[in-house]
Amino acid sequence: DTEVTQTPKHLVMGMTNKKSLKCEQHMGHRAMYWYKQKAKKPPELMFVYSYEKLSINESVPSRFSPECPNSSLLNLHLHALQPEDSALYLCASSQLDMGFLTGELFFGEGSRLTVL
Amino acid sequence: KQEVTQIPAALSVPEGENLVLNCSFTDSAIYNLQWFRQDPGKGLTSLLLIQSSQREQTSGRLNASLDKSSGRSTLYIAASQPGDSATYLCAEIKAAGNKLTFGGGTRVLVKP
Numbered sequence: 001d002t003e004v005t006q007t008p009k010h011l012v013m014g015m016t017n018k019k020s021l022k023c024e025q026h027m028g029h030r031a032m033y034w035y036k037q038k039a040k041k042p043p044e045l046m047f048v049y050s051y052e053k054l055s056i057n058e059s060v061p062s063r064f065s066p067e068c069p070n071s072s073l074l075n076l077h078l079h080a081l082q083p084e085d086s087a088l089y090l091c092a093s094s095q096l097d098m099g100f101l102t103g104e105l106f107f108g109e110g111s112r113l114t115v116l
Numbered sequence: 117k118q119e120v121t122q123i124p125a126a127l128s129v130p131e132g133e134n135l136v137l138n139c140s141f142t143d144s145a146i147y148n149l150q151w152f153r154q155d156p157g158k159g160l161t162s163l164l165l166i167q168s169s170q171r172e173q174t175s176g177r178l179n180a181s182l183d184k185s186s187g188r189s190t191l192y193i194a195a196s197q198p199g200d201s202a203t204y205l206c207a208e209i210k211a212a213g214n215k216l217t218f219g220g221g222t223r224v225l226v227k228p
Contacts, residue, residue, distance in 0.1 A: 004159075006159075031214060033215070040223075041220075042205055042218035042219065042220055042221055043160070043205075043218055045215055045216070048214060048215055050214060055214065056214070056215060088157070090159055090160065092160075096214065099214070100147075100213065100214055101147075101148075101209050101213060101214040101215065101216075102147070102148070102209075103148075103165065104150060104162050104165045105150065105162065105207075105216055106162060107152075107159040107160040107161070107162070108159050109158055109159040110157075110158065110159045112157065
């Protein structure tokens with residue numbers, strides 16, 4: 001099973017709403033990632049969790065709040081977003097060796113977010 | 117600073133022609149290089165992973181090579197089909213790192 005599952009597939013929210021994106025994997029991977037992708041651009045890294053601890057935050061605005069409740073789950077809490085935050089949000093996971101990425105990254109299908 | 121470059125940005129070929137996709141990276145301290153396929157509005161599908169100790173990987177009609185000395189990786193797709201139309205992205209993983217750095221991607225159209 002090389003599946004990363006993301007929900008919801010589509011989300012429309014207003015600028016005052018609070019919502020969450022969810023990601024789940026059962027491959028025993030100890031690294032999980034959030035990426036943001038705008039149209040016709042490559043994915044941009046937002047956050048990395050290694051062994052359930054936040055290891056990288058690419059200077060993401062605080063209106064995006066990640067959470068890793070356990071080794072299989074990753075959430076992205078959204079609050080007071082702006083229209084320019086509309087994008088495809090991708091979750092990924094990978095195995096770690098001594099804390100470093102050594103193998104493949106596996107991506108989910110993404111959550112398409114529209115902020116009105 | 118763009119550390120991983122993919123040229124051309126778009127490519128159109130007739131069905132049956134072989135595809136050659138290029139990826140250039142500037143950091144010789146590369147650990148792995150991974151090739152992905154992305155269909156419009158979808159997630160990324162991993163195609164091939166080449167470790168720095170390897171020179172190539174093959175899967176079916178796909179073959180990826182890695183030349184660390186020249187800072188290049190090439191993805192070959194033999195006998196292209198319309199179903200191969202997608203965006204292809206390469207990404208490098210640095211030694212002692214835990215994140216990917218993506219190239220800008222090459223959008224491929226295979227015409228029937």
